[in-house]
Amino acid sequence: MIKGQELIQMTVQTGESFYVHPEANVSIFSDVNNSGSIGSLKSSTINFLGQRWNSRIGSRIADEGSTGVNGVGGIIKFSGTDAAQYINTQNNTQGNTGFSNLQIANSRNVILEGQDLFVRNNVSFTNGRIILNSRNAVMELNSSITGYNENRYFVTGTGTNGGALVRKTTGLQQAQIIFPVGSSVSSYTPASVNYIGVAQDFKVRVFDNVYDKATYGTPDNINFVTKTWNISSSKLDPKASLIFNMQHNSNEEGMQFSTVRNQSFVSRFVSLNEKWDVIAASGLTPGIISSGNAIPNSYISSRIVTSGLTQNEYFSKSVLRDNSISNYRIPAGISPNNDGLNDKFVIENLRSTDKVRIEVYNRWQSLVFKDTNYKNSFDGIGNQGGLVNNILPDGTYYYILNFNDSKPITGYIIINR
Secondary structure (H helix, E strand, O other): OOEEEOOOEEEEOOOOEEEEOOOOEEEEOOEEEEOOEEEEOOOOEEEEOOOEEEEOOOOEEEOOOOOOOOOOOOEEEEOOOOOOEEEEEOOOOHHHHOEEEEEEEOOOOEEEEEOOEEEEEEEEEEEOOEEOOOOEEEEOOOOEEEOOEOOEOEEOOOOOOOOEEEEEOOOOOOOOEEEOEEOEOOEOOOEEEEEEOOOOEEEEEEEEOOEOOEOOOOEOOOOEEOEEEEEEEOOOOOOOEEEEEEEEEHHHEOHHHHHOHHHOEEEEEEOOOOEEOOOOOOOOEEEOOOOOOOEEEEEEEEEEEOOOOOOEEEEEEEOOOOOHHHHOEOOOEEOOOOOOOOOOOOOEOOOOOOOEEEEEEOOOOOEEEEEOOOOOOOOOEOOOHHHOOOEOOOEEEEEEEEEOOOOOEEEEEEEOO
């Protein structure tokens, strides 16, 4: 039995049921408040045009299977046209709460609230996106995702923390497992996985910026694509074999990256030494992670991991061969008193092939030293304006460093004789 409340919402109370039988096509124009059982049987369609679909504690979305959740099920289609729609899941029991088949047909998007979203068989996109809103979308084993492209996908969020798309694997799968994700409604940057290992769940999300410590620190959006892909797994399998394929758009490339795109490679963040690694160029192929045609001005790069796979990995695309931020050690001060100790501003690990530009300013923001090809020569003597060959007084100075035309690094240096 269904109880309508002034046409504002359709309510299925605890212990009540509402079933749509095979071949039937039913439209619901109000919100749904399900505390009982809504059944969508094989070949049926529930066309949902309300704003909120609320799955309350103890509810379930059933199919024609013997257990009520192991069949093919019908389609629940979100097809609002005037505003975004919401899926509010308050029941965290995935077998009961999960949709059998979910179709997204709303150009204003569908937004998740409450607990994670579970889908047993299929998510099909015909219009719009699913905005995860710091929730996960969990696809059950052997489920599928169809209709995805640069306008139809899962939005994970731009920050380092947020929602993810979860796909379950048998561990024996050879075909690509597709993750049609993007960090925002205007950025489709999907991934795919080829995996051999233990049966487990993979969780993939993408976020904006590439930080020198993966999730914090200084961003480098000059030498990298401005996206970080995060893949995590439910089980540790150091012997697993993984091919991770990532797709980006040309308008999301750093300035330096775009000039030498064909020399790019997929960089992996190594948590042991907290650095992005450097490998040989891996090449680019057209962006074909789409249910339709290849996406113009998009590119796929791949990284193969055959050992040491951890449960939380970060990848991005880079042309930075020298990893300047993390490879060099910059001193905090100098004591130029000719005792042979710290007499000069020496950047450790600086190589002859490096091109380093330095500017040093005093407390009044006046430029006192400048070198466009610095070779560890600054010893507290100025070379600018009226300070040429003058000994600079002790104190705190401000510097700007550029390593190999990368993003400027700033800091302070103390001169103390």
